[in-house]
Amino acid sequence: MNEMKVVGVTDQRECYIASRTKSFRIHEFLIVEDPSQGDLVSQVVSTKSYNRFMPLSAEGEFLDNEMMENLAKIGFQLDEESVYIAKLRLLKDADYPIETGSGIRMPEFSEVREFFLTTTLDKALILGVIRNTDGMYSSMDEDLKHLVKTFEKHRIFEQKEVPYLLDLYGMQEYPHIGIFGGSGSGKSFGMRVLLEELMQKRIPTIVLDPHYEMLFEKKAFENYGKNYVEKYRVFEIGKNVGVKFEDLNTRELKNLLNTSSKLSEAMDGCVDFLHRPREGVTSFQMRLARLKQGQDIGKENLLKRIASTPDPNEKEDYQRTLAILQKYGDKCPPSSVSGIIWRFEKLVRLGIFECNSENLEQALKARRLCVVQGATKIIQVYSTFLMSRMYEKRRAYRDALIDGKDHMEEYFPPFFIVTDECHNFSPQDGNVSSKYIIREIAQEGRKYGVFLILATQRPSLVDSTVTAQLNTKLIFRTTRSSDIQTISEETDLNKEELRQLPYLNTGDVFVSQAQVGRSMFVRVRAAHTDTPHKTHPFEELETISSQHNDSFYEIVREYFPIKDMELMELSKRIEEKTGIVYTNYQLEQKLDLLYQQKKCEKRNTIFGREYYEI
Amino acid sequence: MSDFFDMTGKLNTLLQEKYRSYRLLDRAVLRKELEHVGSLQKLAPLPKEELEEYFHKICAVDGSNNRIGGNFPHYVDVFRGCCIRDLKDGIFVENFLTPLLDEIAREEEITRQKKMLAQVEVEAALQALEKYTPKVYMMDGSLIRYEISVPELWETFRKKTLEQNILVVGVIEDIKTNHLAKQIPLVDSFLYDREIMFHVLEYREVLLLQQTDYGKSKYDYSSAFLRASADPLTIGLDMFSEQKQYLKWMSRFVLSLTDEHSRGVPVLIDLVDGACKVKKEVLEQMMKRSLSRDLYEIFFHATRSKRSRLYE
Numbered sequence: 001m002n003e004m005k006v007v008g009v010t011d012q013r014e015c016y017i018a019s020r021t022k023s024f025r026i027h028e029f030l031i032v033e034d035p036s037q038g039d040l041v042s043q044v045v046s047t048k049s050y051n052r053f054m055p056l057s058a059e060g061e062f063l064d065n066e067m068m069e070n071l072a073k074i075g076f077q078l079d080e081e082s083v084y085i086a087k088l089r090l091l092k093d094a095d096y097p098i099e100t101g102s103g104i105r106m107p108e109f110s111e112v113r114e115f116f117l118t119t120t121l122d123k124a125l126i127l128g129v130i131r132n133t134d135g136m137y138s139s140m141d142e143d144l145k146h147l148v149k150t151f152e153k154h155r156i157f158e159q160k161e162v163p164y165l166l167d168l169y170g171m172q173e174y175p176h177i178g179i180f181g182g183s184g185s186g187k188s189f190g191m192r193v194l195l196e197e198l199m200q201k202r203i204p205t206i207v208l209d210p211h212y213e214m215l216f217e218k219k220a221f222e223n224y225g226k227n228y229v230e231k232y233r234v235f236e237i238g239k240n241v242g243v244k245f246e247d248l249n250t251r252e253l254k255n256l257l258n259t260s261s262k263l264s265e266a267m268d269g270c271v272d273f274l275h276r277p278r279e280g281v282t283s284f285q286m287r288l289a290r291l292k293q294g295q296d297i298g299k300e301n302l303l304k305r306i307a308s309t310p311d312p313n314e315k316e317d318y319q320r321t322l323a324i325l326q327k328y329g330d331k332c333p334p335s336s337v338s339g340i341i342w343r344f345e346k347l348v349r350l351g352i353f354e355c356n357s358e359n360l361e362q363a364l365k366a367r368r369l370c371v372v373q374g375a376t377k378i379i380q381v382y383s384t385f386l387m388s389r390m391y392e393k394r395r396a397y398r399d400a401l402i403d404g405k406d407h408m409e410e411y412f413p414p415f416f417i418v419t420d421e422c423h424n425f426s427p428q429d430g431n432v433s434s435k436y437i438i439r440e441i442a443q444e445g446r447k448y449g450v451f452l453i454l455a456t457q458r459p460s461l462v463d464s465t466v467t468a469q470l471n472t473k474l475i476f477r478t479t480r481s482s483d484i485q486t487i488s489e490e491t492d493l494n495k496e497e498l499r500q501l502p503y504l505n506t507g508d509v510f511v512s513q514a515q516v517g518r519s520m521f522v523r524v525r526a527a528h529t530d531t532p533h534k535t536h537p538f539e540e541l542e543t544i545s546s547q548h549n550d551s552f553y554e555i556v557r558e559y560f561p562i563k564d565m566e567l568m569e570l571s572k573r574i575e576e577k578t579g580i581v582y583t584n585y586q587l588e589q590k591l592d593l594l595y596q597q598k599k600c601e602k603r604n605t606i607f608g609r610e611y612y613e614i
Numbered sequence: 615m616s617d618f619f620d621m622t623g624k625l626n627t628l629l630q631e632k633y634r635s636y637r638l639l640d641r642a643v644l645r646k647e648l649e650h651v652g653s654l655q656k657l658a659p660l661p662k663e664e665l666e667e668y669f670h671k672i673c674a675v676d677g678s679n680n681r682i683g684g685n686f687p688h689y690v691d692v693f694r695g696c697c698i699r700d701l702k703d704g705i706f707v708e709n710f711l712t713p714l715l716d717e718i719a720r721e722e723e724i725t726r727q728k729k730m731l732a733q734v735e736v737e738a739a740l741q742a743l744e745k746y747t748p749k750v751y752m753m754d755g756s757l758i759r760y761e762i763s764v765p766e767l768w769e770t771f772r773k774k775t776l777e778q779n780i781l782v783v784g785v786i787e788d789i790k791t792n793h794l795a796k797q798i799p800l801v802d803s804f805l806y807d808r809e810i811m812f813h814v815l816e817y818r819e820v821l822l823l824q825q826t827d828y829g830k831s832k833y834d835y836s837s838a839f840l841r842a843s844a845d846p847l848t849i850g851l852d853m854f855s856e857q858k859q860y861l862k863w864m865s866r867f868v869l870s871l872t873d874e875h876s877r878g879v880p881v882l883i884d885l886v887d888g889a890c891k892v893k894k895e896v897l898e899q900m901m902k903r904s905l906s907r908d909l910y911e912i913f914f915h916a917t918r919s920k921r922s923r924l925y926e
Contacts, residue, residue: 063881067873071881073665074672074871075700 004104006032007085014045014089015098023049024086026496027521028132029112032088033103037096041112042088046496051082089494091115091518109139109162116162118515121147124165125197127190127474128525131508133162148525149224151507156221156526164522166194166472167515168201174471174515175446179455180487181476186507188213190474191420191455192527195369199231202367204415206360206390208383210376211420213531225528233363237374237382238351241360245281245353252385256352259381259433260343267339270332274340281353287324288341294325295334350378357386364390364415380425384434387417391441391450398448414449417441422454423461435463442469460486471514477504493519552590553599555580557613560600562591564608636805644814647798652823652838655862656816659870668749670699673742674886676754677735679727682897683914686720687713690914691727692897695734696890697742704889705745707738725763732763736771743774750781750867754883757784757835757852776856783864786850787879789839793825807839811848815841817874820865821848840865842872842880849878 004019015032017024024047032040053063068078090098116130126147137145137160150157167174177194181187195214198205207214216228235241243256254271257263263271274287294302302325306318347353363370374382393412400409419425426438441450442465454470456462460482473491478484479502488498491512497519501510512519555578556562559570567584575581582590591611595602603610648654675697683689690712698704711718711730718726739751753760760768775782789808798810815821821839834855839848851868853861871880902910 063873064875067871067881069662070659070665070870073662074668075670076882076885077701081701 004030006098006100006102006104008100010098010100012090012094012097014087015042015100017086017088017104019084019104020080020082021084023047023084025132026500027130029107029115029136030088031105031107031111032090032098033105034094034099035102036099037094039111040094040098041091041107041115043091044086045089045494047084047086049082049084051079053078053081106135109136109141112136115516115518116520117165119165119167119170121165123167123169125168125194125201126525127164127166127193127197127511128509128523129159129161130164131161131521131523134160136162150523151526152505152523156224161523164511164520166197166511168203170515171451171471172446172449174513176442176452176454176470176472178459178467178470178473179453179476180457180459180473180478180483181455181509182457182478182480182483184506185476185478185504186509186524187455187457187474187476188420188531189507189527190476190509190524191418191453192529192531193524194453195418196226196228196528198416199228199369200226202231203369204364204367204413205369206364206386206415206417207369207371208379208417208419208425209371209373210379212373214371215532216529218530218532220527220530224526228529232369232371233359234371234373235360237372237378238354240355241357241372241382242352242355243382243385244356244358245284246278247356249277250275252388255384255388255433256347256381257340257343259384260346262431263343264336264339266333266336267343270328270336270340273328273331281348285344285348288337288344290321290324291328291332292334292337292341294321295329295337297321299325299329347381350381352378352382357389360386361390361393365411365413367413376421376424380432380434383419383425384437387434387437387441390415391437391445391448394448394450414451416451416453418453418455420455422456423458426454426463426466428461428463439463439466442466457483459483459490464490473512475501475510475512475519476508477501477506491519492517497521549590549593549597549599553594556591556594561610561612563605563610564588633805633809635800636810639800641814643800644798644810647800648794648814648821651794651797651825652821654815654819654821656819657862657866657869658818660863660866665870670746671749672752672882673697673699673739673746673748673750674752674754674882675735675739675742676883676886676890677731678887678890678892679731680892680894680897682894682901682916684916686723687718688913689713690901691730692892693730693734694890694892695731695736695738696886697735697738697746698886698889699742699746699748701885701889704886705738705741707734707741709734728759729763732760733767736760736764736767740767740771740774743778743780748780750864751775751783752880752882752886753782753784754887755784756786756790756850757782757854772854776854781857781860781864782854783868784850784852785868785880785883786852787883789848789850791850793823797825807850808847811839813846815839815848817841817844818869820862822861822865836861838865840868841878842869843874843876843878845876845878847878 003021004017006015007018008016010016017030024044026044026047028044030042030044032042034040063078071078116133121143128148129150140162144163146159147163148159150159166177179187179190179194181190192214195205195207196216199216215234216232219225248256250272253275254263254268257267257271274291275284297305299322302318302322306315306322309315309318360370360372372379372382372386390412393410394414397409397412422438425432425434427435438452438454441452445451452470454462454466458480459467460480467486467490473487475487475491475493478487484498484501487493487501491510493501493510493512497510504510507524509522509524510519511522555574556570559573562570567587571582571584571587591600592602594600595611599614600611601614603612645654675695677693677695679691679693681689681691690710692710693708695707696704709730711726713723716726735753739753742748760771772782774780789806789811792804792806794807794810795805811821819841823837823839835852836855836858837853838851838861840851841848849868851861851864853864868880871882872878873881901914905914
């Protein structure tokens with residue numbers, strides 16, 4: 001019955017097995033029945049198969065199909081002479097080398113359970129299924145079945161494998177998740193699934209969304225999945241979220257100014273002098289403007305103007321300017337003041353001071369997922385502020401708790417920070433302001449319950465101190481060798497797995513966990529929701545242009561037949577009627593287009609072209 | 615070195631002269647001559663439906679031997695005869711000879727060897743009669759050698775197969791006969807059939823020879839020359855002359871089992887040859903295990919076999 005055996009030379013960690021009947025899949029789990037050491041759990045790391053009657057060499061004789069069929073007809077089944085070979089690695093090293101000749105069998109779920117399930121359902125995020133575990137589905141616990149569906153080859157499949165449970169509560173010890181993968185690898189969907197799972201558990205989360213795609217309104221498939229509408233809120237920087245200038249302390253202001261461009265030491269000092277806590281944007285702006293004006297005019301000239309001007313309002317204005325100049329002029333060189341002004345104006349133009357972050361804070365406290373949308377540049381600025389501010393609040397609360405002063409400090413929940421393109425927020429080289437707060441959270445966040453989920457296409461460009469802190473890494477298809485190199489250094493993917501990286505299917509992922517010390521081959525479950533914009537840009541082009549053509553046709557058809565010479569007249573009439581202005585040239589172009597689309601006819605006369613109805 | 619090339623120069627001349635008569639013969643002329651010797655026919659392989667009727671009813675028979683030791687009489691010969699009808703298992707008959715115990719005189723070394731080899735083969739074939747109830751036996755080599763080496767056993771086999779209408783064919787890879795030259799006056803008498811037949815037949819053509827009696831044996835055998843592949847060489851097929859009428863069918867059968875791009879020998883022969891082999895390592899292990907080690911080293915461990923393969 002037992003057709004699989006350990007063959008060849010073995011050691012206490014790996015061995016080769018062969019079978020005449022069963023072929024093997026990478027990452028499959030098998031039990032080695034070692035006569036002296038008992039049952040050992042192992043995983044397939046590579047597979048081969050060959051048939052001695054179909055050798056690879058060009059010399060020697062090669063049998064064609066006809067012959068193989070004829071031989072099979074009389075009883076000689078050459079194609080059944082295939083030998084399947086696999087290399088196994090034990091999940092736990094044995095004390096002695098594996099006994100050659102040991103039998104191999106499929107495991108029962110209970111035998112390998114400890115390697116899959118480090119936690120219970122309520123304490124985990126269900127990411128998807130562990131590939132090639134379908135043999136164990138039937139012997140699995142009932143509550144692990146029918147949890148997810150997968151999407152492959154353009155359709156939905158019911159779950160038939162062991163579910164992959166990402167240990168949420170385990171983040172306490174092994175915090176932060178990294179998501180790496182090239183474009184089209186399924187990385188964004190992986191993120192979406194993670195966020196759906198966080199929402200299901202109502203974990204407060206901040207998502208930075210420069211691509212405007214992290215919405216959870218649209219259902220991916222009918223009759224599948226949960227509803228997330230109440231569980232998240234969308235904030236657009238400048239529209240309903242921003243920085244309340246009055247709430248900024250000087251340090252935070254300086255951080256923000258730094259995002260425009262790094263402050264020099266002199267500028268740094270100036271801001272300290274110039275900024276008054278709890279003041280508004282205008283107040284600060286005015287002070288700066290007056291100081292600059294004062295410095296431009298100069299003290300002497302100012303005094304002259306004050307003395308000479310008749311208008312009392314103007315006089316007062318100048319006096320105010322003088323006061324400012326006298327107070328700050330010596331301490332703040334003009335170049336610094338200019339520097340501060342343009343940095344500040346840059347921020348103001350971004351619209352970052354239009355709103356405050358109170359609503360976001362409330363949403364977080366209400367255990368919602370907060371999507372922060374905006375252009376990349378503005379998100380970078382705002383996120384630095386936001387992350388620092390939220391992290392501070394949480395830290396203050398936790399520290400107070402430890403000191404027994406929690407009744408004095410306002411409650412702030414633990415939360416996740418999620419972002420894509422994290423190489424922009426936390427680069428290896430380059431001085432982006434968000435880099436430092438992310439680094440701090442990566443290193444210290446665990447203590448306070450603040451966790452990162454960082455996704456990127458370019459892991460080699462991410463700050464390596466941060467990468468090292470990402471205890472769980474989801475690795476999707478990656479093709480660039482420099483990124484594969486980084487992955488090889490930062491994860492426990494073995495040689496064969498690294499080689500597979502460029503060829504993974506979209507949606508397949510290696511999960512490398514510090515907690516377990518071995519990577520899992522997982523397929524991400526089908527997401528419940530879908531991203532909002534799915535219109536194809538080229539389709540849109542066609543749609544819009546045909547719409548335009550239709551409307552033009554409607555306008556112009558009553559004027560047929562239209563002669564070349566009459567275009568000027570036509571243009572006037574159209575403008576009178578509809579208000580739309582077309583130049584002669586435009587009319588010509590559009591009429592020609594109608595002709596090409598066979599919506600009208602064209603004829604050349606001695607007076608020029610004429611367009612008429614069909 | 616110049617001596618060597620002198621010699622090959624002379625060879626060239628001699629062979630050209632020797633075979634001039636043959637080479638002057640037009641292929642078409644030669645083919646015409648062959649029509650006096652037998653019937654030339656173009657054949658098609660058997661249809662697949664017909665092959666299906668023979669599922670597990672075809673037995674291929676072969677023998678293999680191997681020797682461990684040194685010079686006479688310090689050696690042991692092991693023989694294995696094998697009869698298979700599929701790749702899963704077969705009938706194996708093993709035997710062994712050693713001059714040290716079996717009273718073999720130096721002169722009879724070779725004949726004893728041949729005899730034992732033929733014996734294990736025929737014994738395996740006989741066992742298959744009951745166990746596998748085949749309809750066809752395919753033997754590796756000419757049938758005559760069995761008659762010469764183990765006449766009584768062969769008689770038993772012959773009787774039983776003829777009685778039960780079981781077809782027996784011997785497949786000869788390198789034809790060693792020289793009958794044709796005697797029958798074709800145009801051809802020099804010292805040419806072997808193998809050389810004469812070179813590139814004479816078309817692919818899938820057979821020459822069914824008329825003559826059955828060659829004087830050597832007690833019984834008559836009818837034979838054929840068949841070209842079963844693109845390779846211009848022909849193979850020989852032997853059958854009992856009582857089964858002569860099946861020779862044509864048998865040729866078609868052999869065609870069905872021979873790959874067009876092979877050397878012209880049916881795959882079954884290679885399969886049974888592979889199944890049959892006595893591996894040197896196995897033989898060595900068996901000897902080392904049971905014989906006193908010092909005796910093994912002295913008498914049976916040929917120095918030559920210790921030669922490292924590094925220099926090859």
